[in-house]
Amino acid sequence: MRWRIRAxxxxxxxLAAVPANAQDLDPRAYVHAPINSTVAITGFSYSSxxxxxxxxxxxxxxxxxxxxxxAGVARVFSLFGKTAQAMAALPYSWAEVTGExxxxxxxxxxxxxxxxxxxxxVLVAGAPAMRLRELAKAPRKPIVGVSLTASPPTGQYYPQKxxxxxxxRWAFKPEVALSYPLGRKWLADVYAxxxxxxxxxxxxxxxxxxxxxxxxxxxxHISYSFTPKTWVAFNSTWYGGGQAEVDGIPKGSSLSSARVxxxxxxxxxxxxxxxxxxxxxxxxxxxxxxxxxxxxxxxxWVERPAAKR
Numbered sequence: 001m002r003w004r005i006r007a008x009x010x011x012x013x014x015l016a017a018v019p020a021n022a023q024d025l026d027p028r029a030y031v032h033a034p035i036n037s038t039v040a041i042t043g044f045s046y047s048s049x050x051x052x053x054x055x056x057x058x059x060x061x062x063x064x065x066x067x068x069x070x071a072g073v074a075r076v077f078s079l080f081g082k083t084a085q086a087m088a089a090l091p092y093s094w095a096e097v098t099g100e101x102x103x104x105x106x107x108x109x110x111x112x113x114x115x116x117x118x119x120x121x122v123l124v125a126g127a128p129a130m131r132l133r134e135l136a137k138a139p140r141k142p143i144v145g146v147s148l149t150a151s152p153p154t155g156q157y158y159p160q161k162x163x164x165x166x167x168x169r170w171a172f173k174p175e176v177a178l179s180y181p182l183g184r185k186w187l188a189d190v191y192a193x194x195x196x197x198x199x200x201x202x203x204x205x206x207x208x209x210x211x212x213x214x215x216x217x218x219x220x221h222i223s224y225s226f227t228p229k230t231w232v233a234f235n236s237t238w239y240g241g242g243q244a245e246v247d248g249i250p251k252g253s254s255l256s257s258a259r260v261x262x263x264x265x266x267x268x269x270x271x272x273x274x275x276x277x278x279x280x281x282x283x284x285x286x287x288x289x290x291x292x293x294x295x296x297x298x299x300x301w302v303e304r305p306a307a308k309r
Contacts, residue, residue: 065095118150191219213243220235229267233262
């Protein structure tokens, strides 16, 4: 019975380790999960506010609603004896946007693919690669992790239009993280990252070149486990920088914003779990201010070693 309880705790951590959508408020992203595990994710998010704002465009007073279903898959494996995870997620969005162009009211709608996410993470300290039975018996330790997220330009993009679902550029986010257990119930996460961008060579009206400086980002999360597979997290993030230029001329202002939110995770049967998350802008000096509600359904499989003959 004790082994089953601890195995449930490990399994609940695996379900929490995979982001359900493209948001950057992601608690428990570096938990110690068993190798040879696979998680399938389907999710839906709804965002409202200045979601699709680009300060380099002559569009003001933007108000948008964006509905985004997504699908993804993650795999946990051993990489040189360390616990590693590879994840891919593809979103599809419907957006309705209103704003002003040269003081004239305008409205438009968009539907299509958004930029996908690819992520590789490695737990470099405190979490050696283990199978489920081994991990269920292991003590909780502080974990240091690193990851690289890539966002290729798979989203819908029209060079001659102001509003787009895709960015028409690559984005990369290297990140380092510390996950620290506080007793048996609490867990603290701290991440530091930077978003790096390639140039958009066909920016509006199709012949301009848009570049952007790196965006620095910090995240902090504190989570509490009610049961081995039911938990709640309180989330915060700050990001800044990202000055944009169009054909070498600075446009808009550098970003400086903070967001806060909460996430609830709970099981549905043995293999399934649900994650519900909400986030909002807390302090927005320069940047997008919007609210997001998301729900994700996750299904996990853990491969067991073949029986010895």
